[in-house]
Amino acid sequence: MRRILNGWLPIYAVAYIVFLYLPIVFLPIFSVNTSPVPQFPIADFTLKWYRDLPRTPALLDAAWNSLVVGVSAAVLSTVLGICAARAITRYRFPGRRAVNGLIMAPLVLPEIVIAISMLLIMLQAGLSLSLFTVVLGHILVCIPYSVSVLTSGFEGFDRSLEEASADLGETAFGTFRRVTLPMVAPAIISSLLVSFTISLDEFIMAFFLAGTEATLPVYIWGQLRFAAKLPSVLALGTLMLAGTFLLLTIAEILRRRAARRAQTAGIALA
Amino acid sequence: MIDIRNVTRSYGTFKALDDAVLSIREGEFFSLLGPSGCGKTTLLRMIAGFDNPTSGSILIDGQSMVGIPANRRPTNMVFQSYAIFPHLNVEQNVAYGLKRLKLEAAEERRRVDEALAMVSLSGLGKRGATELSGGQRQRVALARALVMRPKVLLLDEPLSALDKKLREQMQVELRRLQQAVGITFILVTHDQYEALAMSDRIAVMFGGRIAQVAAPKEIYQRPVNRQVADFLGGMNFIKAEMVEESGDAIVVDTHGFGRIRTERPRSTLRPGSATTVGIRPERLRVLWDDATASHEVAGTVVERHYFGEITHLIVDVPGLEKPLSVTETNDFGADDLPIGATIRLGYDPDALVAMAD
Numbered sequence: 226m227r228r229i230l231n232g233w234l235p236i237y238a239v240a241y242i243v244f245l246y247l248p249i250v251f252l253p254i255f256s257v258n259t260s261p262v263p264q265f266p267i268a269d270f271t272l273k274w275y276r277d278l279p280r281t282p283a284l285l286d287a288a289w290n291s292l293v294v295g296v297s298a299a300v301l302s303t304v305l306g307i308c309a310a311r312a313i314t315r316y317r318f319p320g321r322r323a324v325n326g327l328i329m330a331p332l333v334l335p336e337i338v339i340a341i342s343m344l345l346i347m348l349q350a351g352l353s354l355s356l357f358t359v360v361l362g363h364i365l366v367c368i369p370y371s372v373s374v375l376t377s378g379f380e381g382f383d384r385s386l387e388e389a390s391a392d393l394g395e396t397a398f399g400t401f402r403r404v405t406l407p408m409v410a411p412a413i414i415s416s417l418l419v420s421f422t423i424s425l426d427e428f429i430m431a432f433f434l435a436g437t438e439a440t441l442p443v444y445i446w447g448q449l450r451f452a453a454k455l456p457s458v459l460a461l462g463t464l465m466l467a468g469t470f471l472l473l474t475i476a477e478i479l480r481r482r483a484a485r486r487a488q489t490a491g492i493a494l495a
Numbered sequence: 496m497i498d499i500r501n502v503t504r505s506y507g508t509f510k511a512l513d514d515a516v517l518s519i520r521e522g523e524f525f526s527l528l529g530p531s532g533c534g535k536t537t538l539l540r541m542i543a544g545f546d547n548p549t550s551g552s553i554l555i556d557g558q559s560m561v562g563i564p565a566n567r568r569p570t571n572m573v574f575q576s577y578a579i580f581p582h583l584n585v586e587q588n589v590a591y592g593l594k595r596l597k598l599e600a601a602e603e604r605r606r607v608d609e610a611l612a613m614v615s616l617s618g619l620g621k622r623g624a625t626e627l628s629g630g631q632r633q634r635v636a637l638a639r640a641l642v643m644r645p646k647v648l649l650l651d652e653p654l655s656a657l658d659k660k661l662r663e664q665m666q667v668e669l670r671r672l673q674q675a676v677g678i679t680f681i682l683v684t685h686d687q688y689e690a691l692a693m694s695d696r697i698a699v700m701f702g703g704r705i706a707q708v709a710a711p712k713e714i715y716q717r718p719v720n721r722q723v724a725d726f727l728g729g730m731n732f733i734k735a736e737m738v739e740e741s742g743d744a745i746v747v748d749t750h751g752f753g754r755i756r757t758e759r760p761r762s763t764l765r766p767g768s769a770t771t772v773g774i775r776p777e778r779l780r781v782l783w784d785d786a787t788a789s790h791e792v793a794g795t796v797v798e799r800h801y802f803g804e805i806t807h808l809i810v811d812v813p814g815l816e817k818p819l820s821v822t823e824t825n826d827f828g829a830d831d832l833p834i835g836a837t838i839r840l841g842y843d844p845d846a847l848v849a850m851a852d
Binding site: 383385386388389390391392393394395396399403404407408485 | 639
């Protein structure tokens with residue numbers, strides 16, 4: 226049994242990874258193809274589709290909308306996440322685990338159900354659909370990610386570090402600036418980047434809550450109806466993919482750095 | 496130097512510290528000793544300014560510390576976890592408090608180097624905080640506090656995270672360092688040997704109360720009550736009755752040890768009242784062959800435990816309700832005494848101390 230597994234496991238693993246990532250590899254390949262129809266082998270190499278992107282006003286609007294929504298959602302979900310993560314890591318209060326569970330729940334709930342319920346509630350509340358409503362939806366989606374990144378950064382943050390700073394003559398504000406902030410900054414930046422990325426390519430919430438102002442994913446969805454527009458969508462998709470990959474890599478590096486710092490500070494206590 | 500005046504710290508109905516009165520002298524190495532939960536850390540944190548008395552007051556150099564926050568007190572602390580700032584290197588950690596003093600760069604440099612040299616860390620200034628061993632972290636914490644030239648250095652169980660060998664080495668170094676800088680050190684510890692080895696004076700605490708304040712030798716040899724005696728090591732407790740008093744001395748009747756004259760304990764005893772006398776296991780010595788002592792008891796060996804340099808004997812003495820513990824060095828063959836052997840034990844009556852229950 227073990228030998229069969231040993232032989233087949235690598236093959237299975239490779240097949241699995243190919244199945245997952247092959248389509249993504251095709252995206253950049255087709256985006257530099259002169260032919261508007263995605264096919265192999267590619268007709269000829271061109272950057273035409275990329276050059277056309279900045280000349281599409283609707284696309285620029287959508288990109289701007291996505292940026293506004295992404296930054297707002299990232300900042301707000303990180304601020305809320307800081308409060309939640311600090312409470313979860315520092316205090317022992319009744320219902321702590323339940324609260325943590327509720328914060329994480331949107332990760333596994335069907336997003337379309339949440340989107341529809343949010344739409345209903347916002348309309349009932351008399352809010353007109355706009356980028357603002359999209360931001361509200363995205364905060365809900367981003368918070369679980371923010372909280373988990375921040376919790377791992379705050380965990381083990383030794384309270385005596387702040388006391389040591391005060392003991393050495395530093396004021397409360399100085400302590401925040403010289404100890405607390407540098408200690409948790411990597412986790413905060415990481416949370417901002419992750420939330421921004423999630424918001425940037427989130428489709429369902431944006432689709433239901435955006436009204437007339439499309440974000441990038443909603444714009445792309447609209448373009449897919451026109452076969453001739455496919456290559457520029459592929460080019461745009463490739464750029465988003467590259468950007469996402471970059472941001473998430475930076476975020477993960479920062480998160481690990483924050484977690485390592487907090488751990489070494491707490492080692493002596495353990 | 497430091498006056499603790501009737502300090503109480505309560506949490507609801509629980510009193511973490513109950514009416515503590517203490518006076519610590521300038522340049523003294525003072526230890527707060529007691530089991531966990533006895534209030535020693537609470538008291539230390541109130542001296543540092545991290546916590547405030549519910550009632551009473553703390554004075555440093557005659558100045559009341561009421562309402563003065565930690566960052567404006569002339570105290571510095573070495574934390575149990577060391578609390579080394581992980582995002583700074585050794586030098587930056589040590590210079591942390593100096594930055595606020597706005598010294599000239601050369602002067603700051605000089606003080607940092609001096610502090611590092613004091614704890615034998617010269618040359619490690621650029622080392623990252625995350626690359627230090629436990630012992631080195633402890634030294635950085637010390638240097639970081641001493642560089643501020645505090646009037647009082649507070650140490651919260653500073654050696655508890657180190658292994659045994661390093662701990663013993665640091666005990667000697669800390670004591671030497673304290674004598675070199677001449678700053679008042681206040682050490683919190685639950686390790687009686689640490690307190691005995693390092694301190695000028697010790698306050699033994701139980702359940703939020705200070706039980707006894709005295710020099711190590713007196714604490715060990717003349718504990719005021721059974722609790723203190725017990726916490727500081729082995730002690731044979733023997734029931735006794737007071738029969739006579741004369742000035743500072745009292746005379747008690749014991750079962751196994753007969754009539755003894757001893758120093759009066761602090762508690763109020765009257766002739767006729769029951770009391771306890773104690774004798775440390777190492778103050779009883781086995782009398783070999785024809786050796787005699789001015790005071791002797793005889794008994795039977797019932798247990799023998801070998802500890803390398805010493806042997807621990809349990810000796811049943813007729814008339815005593817509990818057998819005696821005796822520690823004996825192994826140079827005369829205590830490790831070979833057969834169980835059941837009848838032996839004589841010699842003692843100095845001054846080693847017997849009367850105490851409150």
